[in-house]
Amino acid sequence: MQIHRYANAQQAGQAAAILIGAQLLRKPDSVLGLATGSSPVPTYQQLIRMFRGGVLNFSAAIAFNLDEYCHLPEDHPCSYHHFMREKFFRYVNFAAGHTHIPNGNAEDLTAECARYDQKIIKAGGIDLQLLGIGRNGHIGFNEPSDQFVYGCHVVKLTQSTIQANRRFFDREEDVPREAVSLGVGSIMNAKSVLLIATGSDKAEAVRKAILEDIDPCTQASILRTHPNVIFLLDEAAASQL
Ligand code: F6R
Numbered sequence: 001m002q003i004h005r006y007a008n009a010q011q012a013g014q015a016a017a018i019l020i021g022a023q024l025l026r027k028p029d030s031v032l033g034l035a036t037g038s039s040p041v042p043t044y045q046q047l048i049r050m051f052r053g054g055v056l057n058f059s060a061a062i063a064f065n066l067d068e069y070c071h072l073p074e075d076h077p078c079s080y081h082h083f084m085r086e087k088f089f090r091y092v093n094f095a096a097g098h099t100h101i102p103n104g105n106a107e108d109l110t111a112e113c114a115r116y117d118q119k120i121i122k123a124g125g126i127d128l129q130l131l132g133i134g135r136n137g138h139i140g141f142n143e144p145s146d147q148f149v150y151g152c153h154v155v156k157l158t159q160s161t162i163q164a165n166r167r168f169f170d171r172e173e174d175v176p177r178e179a180v181s182l183g184v185g186s187i188m189n190a191k192s193v194l195l196i197a198t199g200s201d202k203a204e205a206v207r208k209a210i211l212e213d214i215d216p217c218t219q220a221s222i223l224r225t226h227p228n229v230i231f232l233l234d235e236a237a238a239s240q241l
Contacts, residue, residue, distance in 0.1 A: 001223075003210065004164030005238045009198035012232040013042025016130065016194050018056045019230065020047060021056050023128045023192070029060040030127040031120070033187070034088075035140075036065065036080045039132035039196045044088040051092045058092045062123050064116075066131070066187075068104040069176035070154065078168045079104075079236040095115040102152065113180060120186060129190035133197045136160045137205040141181035144217045150185030153166035154178055184222055192228040195220065197237040206233060207240035 001056050006012040020043065035038070050056040065080060074081040081101050089099055106112035120126060122178065127168060131139050141155045155178065157165075162175045169175050187193065197206050208222035210231065216222075223229045233241075 001226075003238075003241070004230065004232050006232065009039075009083055009234050012196055012198055013040070014046045015232050016028050016040070016196050017041040017046035017050065017230075019194055020128060020130065021050055024061060025044050025153050026033055027127060028057065029062070030123065031062045031064065031123050033182070033190055034063050034084065034129050035132050036067070036083045036087075037132045039198060040130055041087060043130065043196065048091040056092075058094045060078040061094060061098065062119055063089075063099045064123070064182075065099075065101040066067040066128060067179050067181040068102045070104040070109065070178040070180060072104060072176050075107070075224075078174075086164050099235060100224035104176075104178075106143050109154050109180060113154065116152045116180070116182070117186060119188050120182075126186070126190035127192065129187055129193045131187070131193060131223075133195060133202055133205050133209065133219075133220050133227060134161055135164055135205055137208055137220045139154065139184070139187060139195070139220045140221070141179040142184050142219040144188075144219065146216055148184040148216050148219065148222055151183040152186060153181065153183055153190070158219050176215075184219060190226075192230075193223060194230050194241050195223060195231060196232045198234040200236040202237040203240045205239050206231070210241060221229070 068080045072079045143158045208218040214221045
């Protein structure tokens with residue numbers, strides 16, 4: 001486990017972009033695991049700059065997103081499909097059909113989860129997984145629980161996550177209550193993991209994940225057993241270490 005501390009979120013995000021860029025240069029057909037939310041935005045901005053500058057090329061890469069809300073239309077401004085298109089995909093050159101996000105509107109969500117896991121396996125597994133962390137220590141939408149769930153599954157979002165994501169929606173009742181998320185097993189199967197945590201509201205989750213027992217109450221704590229995980233933290237998120 002490596003921990004890198006930065007003065008601010010911008011620097012932490014740029015460090016993640018450098019590591020993702022290096023991964024792509026070493027292996028142009030890398031399978032990237034991607035996240036949504038505020039944490040990876042500076043990383044996507046930097047990757048877009050590197051693409052525009054001719055440094056990076058995504059044409060052979062494949063992307064799998066961690067999660068998507070259930071029962072929210074893909075073109076809804078708060079869907080993760082919309083987020084990824086607007087914050088990243090439309091500005092770089094992934095080949096058609098190379099970007100994947102779970103379908104939270106599938107009629108049979110259990111079958112969708114199995115299909116998504118199979119797709120990742122078929123692509124050769126995730127080379128590099130980018131993660132944020134929830135205030136409650138979640139990764140993907142793997143919420144605090146008495147167990148770690150291995151595969152992609154449907155999750156009931158906790159009140160803490162609904163509150164945290166409320167900022168993107170007009171009203172709290174509009175925040176979806178369920179999501180499809182990659183399981184912790186699939187995240188742990190990634191060859192390398194980068195977790196970005198920025199802001200003081202992540203400090204407690206970061207402390208629990210890094211310093212306290214490995215416990216499904218803080219799902220991110222399992223990352224400490226990963227052979228190749230890097231935590232990229234700003235000072236505020238690292239303030240309880
Ligand atoms: C997003 C995801 C979540 C977020 C986490 C932090 O795809 O899987 O685990 O990474 O909720 O969200 P932000 O970055 O908005 O604080």
